[in-house]
Amino acid sequence: xxxxxxxxxxxxASIPSPALLLYRSRIEENLRQMxxxxxxxxxxxxxxxxxxxxxxxxxxxxxxxxxxxCATLAEAEMAARVAVPDLLLAYQPVGPTVExxxxxxxxxxxxxxxxxxxxxxxxxxxxxxxxxxxSANDKKTRPQPGLEVLLDLDVGQHRTGVxxxxxxxxxxxLLASLPAIKPGGLHAYDGHISNPDPAERAAACDAAFxxxxxxxxxxxxxxxxxxxxxxxxxxxxxxxxxxxxVECSPGTCVLWDGSCAANVSELPxxxxxxxxxxxxxxxxSNRLCLDLGHKAVAAEMPQPRVQFLNLENATPVTHSEEHxxxxxxxxxxxxxxxxLYGLPRHICPTVALHAEAVxxxxxKSAARWRVVARARQLTI
Numbered sequence: 001x002x003x004x005x006x007x008x009x010x011x012x013a014s015i016p017s018p019a020l021l022l023y024r025s026r027i028e029e030n031l032r033q034m035x036x037x038x039x040x041x042x043x044x045x046x047x048x049x050x051x052x053x054x055x056x057x058x059x060x061x062x063x064x065x066x067x068x069x070c071a072t073l074a075e076a077e078m079a080a081r082v083a084v085p086d087l088l089l090a091y092q093p094v095g096p097t098v099e100x101x102x103x104x105x106x107x108x109x110x111x112x113x114x115x116x117x118x119x120x121x122x123x124x125x126x127x128x129x130x131x132x133x134x135s136a137n138d139k140k141t142r143p144q145p146g147l148e149v150l151l152d153l154d155v156g157q158h159r160t161g162v163x164x165x166x167x168x169x170x171x172x173x174l175l176a177s178l179p180a181i182k183p184g185g186l187h188a189y190d191g192h193i194s195n196p197d198p199a200e201r202a203a204a205c206d207a208a209f210x211x212x213x214x215x216x217x218x219x220x221x222x223x224x225x226x227x228x229x230x231x232x233x234x235x236x237x238x239x240x241x242x243x244x245x246v247e248c249s250p251g252t253c254v255l256w257d258g259s260c261a262a263n264v265s266e267l268p269x270x271x272x273x274x275x276x277x278x279x280x281x282x283x284x285s286n287r288l289c290l291d292l293g294h295k296a297v298a299a300e301m302p303q304p305r306v307q308f309l310n311l312e313n314a315t316p317v318t319h320s321e322e323h324x325x326x327x328x329x330x331x332x333x334x335x336x337x338x339x340l341y342g343l344p345r346h347i348c349p350t351v352a353l354h355a356e357a358v359x360x361x362x363x364k365s366a367a368r369w370r371v372v373a374r375a376r377q378l379t380i
Contacts, residue, residue, distance in 0.1 A: 007274055007309050007341045010363045017339070018296035019276040020354040022255070022369065024361045026272035027056065030254050031063055033268050037241050038248055041065045045088065045230055047251030048075055050348045052373035053357070056254060057082045069230065069249045073100045075373040080108035088230065089115045090187065090249075092122055092152065092160065100378055102133050105147070114148035114184045118161045123149065123175055130180035148184030149175055150230065153215070155208040157192040164211035169218060176224050185228035188212045189249075194235045194263045201264070205236040209243075235264045257347035258307045273357075275306060275342045275350065277324070279334050286331050288314075290340060293322035297342065298349035306342035 007023070009015065038044045041064035048057065049071045057068070057079060067086040070076050079087050093101050093115050105113050117123050130147045151172050154161035162168050176183050190208050195201040209231065216226050230247045232240040237250040252260055255273040275297050281289035297306050303316040306324075311334075314326040344350040351357070352374045359367040 004363065005310065007271075008363065009276075009360055009365060011365055012276070012339050015276060015358055015365055017276050017278045018292050020351060020357040020371075021274045021276050021341070022357045022359050023272045023274075024359055024366070026270045027254060028059060030256065030269050030272055031059055034237075034250060034253060035063055035065070037238055037267075039241065042067075043241065043246075043248055045069050045086075045247040045249045046254065047071070047090070047233070047249050048079060048373070050251040050254055050351065052078070052351055052371050053369050054078055054082045054372055055369050057084060067247065069251075070373075072373065072376060073097060073104070073378055074375045076101070076104055076113070077108075077378055078373040080104055080111045083108075083110050085110070086112045087114070088150065088187075089113065090189070090230075092116050092118060093126065094122060098125055098129050101147075102129055103378065106133065112148070114150060116152040116160075116187050117149050117175070118152040118154075118171070120171060120174055123171070123178060123181070127178035127181050133180075146180055146182040148227075149181050150184040150187040150228075151175065153186055153188045153212060155188045155190050155212060157189065159191075161187075161189075164215040168215055169222075172219055172224060173222075183225050183227070185226050185230065186212060186216060188229065188231045189233060190231070190236050191233050194259075196263050196265070198264075198266050201235060202239050205232070205239040209240070234260055234267070238267065252347060255347045255351070257350075258343045258345040259301070261343070271343050273344070273347050273351070274309070275344055276358075277340050277342060279336055279338045279340070280323075282331060282334075282336070283325065286329060287317065287325055287327050288331050288334060290324045290326065291322065292324040292342065293320055295321060295353055296350075297324075297344050298346045298353065300349060301345045305345045307345070309341045309343060311340055 044065050045067040047069045068084050069088045069090045071091050076089050152161040154163050193204045219226050228247055230249055234250040234252040237248055240246045240248045253269045256269045256271045277290045277292035279288050280291050308314050314328045317325040317327050354371055357369045358365050
């Protein structure tokens with residue numbers, strides 16, 4: 001008799017589907033590999049948008065990781081409630097978010113907050129808000145320290161940031177001149193670089209990062225402080241880890257997914273998050289209908305959006321709110337209610353679709369972890 005595959009859950013009959021499964025031992029191994037690639041925990045500033053879980057933050061803190069990066073105020077609040085020492089909101093604060101980050105700084109003084117900016121008006125708004133916060137604190141307690149702001153650089157993704165160059169120097173000078181905020185360094189996310197060939201990916205990463213290094217030299221030569229450079233995501237993590245003066249911010253490698261498995265397969269990370277689904281109908285002799293709709297697995301990617309570990313040759317036919325229909329020559333081997341285990345193509349937005357994750361330990365469900373930071377609203 002064949003032994004169960006690593007992903008099979010002994011008490012799967014008790015788990016309603018669709019469900020998000022997290023394999024604890026694999027998460028812990030991925031975290032160890034992350035530290036090993038970085039060389040030491042101090043080199044890391046991992047992104048928490050992938051998992052959105054306080055329990056995973058606690059595992060990272062236990063390994064000595066003290067610096068983190070997030071994308072939303074809800075993620076920032078979750079991290080602050082776990083008392084992370086240092087947190088970067090890697091998103092330019094605008095509108096109510098400016099007051100939101102100030103509220104977090106007031107409520108959680110044990111966490112040092114920093115933010116990104118790429119616009120003069122946004123810098124001035126932050127300065128004005130932090131001046132008001134500092135003035136209010138003067139009347140009650142010790143003054144609020146200056147907010148560190150990192151200049152967000154566009155190194156090729158063309159999503160946010162300014163290109164390294166004269167405009168970047170101008171903005172950094174403005175940042176250094178404004179009251180109540182202070183230069184925190186540079187941020188360079190190269191998420192557009194995911195070449196499957198490691199040598200080509202390394203060359204693209206080095207080419208994109210060279211102007212960042214030149215900008216840092218130019219700023220420091222002008223007497224402007226550049227305390228840190230935060231760079232990269234999972235695909236370029238090992239290349240930035242070779243640079244001793246860079247904080248690395250991988251995220252997806254904590255859980256891994258189908259996209260990373262295909263594009264950066266040389267990295268030593270394990271799939272640690274799967275979606276559980278069941279056959280709910282057999283509409284024809286070669287089709288299975290599964291309860292894995294848009295609400296259970298991220299749908300922003302082209303098909304296939306999920307790879308089934310216990311069903312080969314499954315071709316997606318239709319994908320709707322609550323259903324996924326696949327065509328497979330193996331449909332006759334499945335009955336209604338049978339379970340499939342799927343590796344999502346993109347795990348980060350998949351996690352956000354689930355209110356809780358089922359934690360698998362020792363091939364059995366061991367706990368439920370609430371996906372706290374899938375929310376958008378502050379609770380303070």
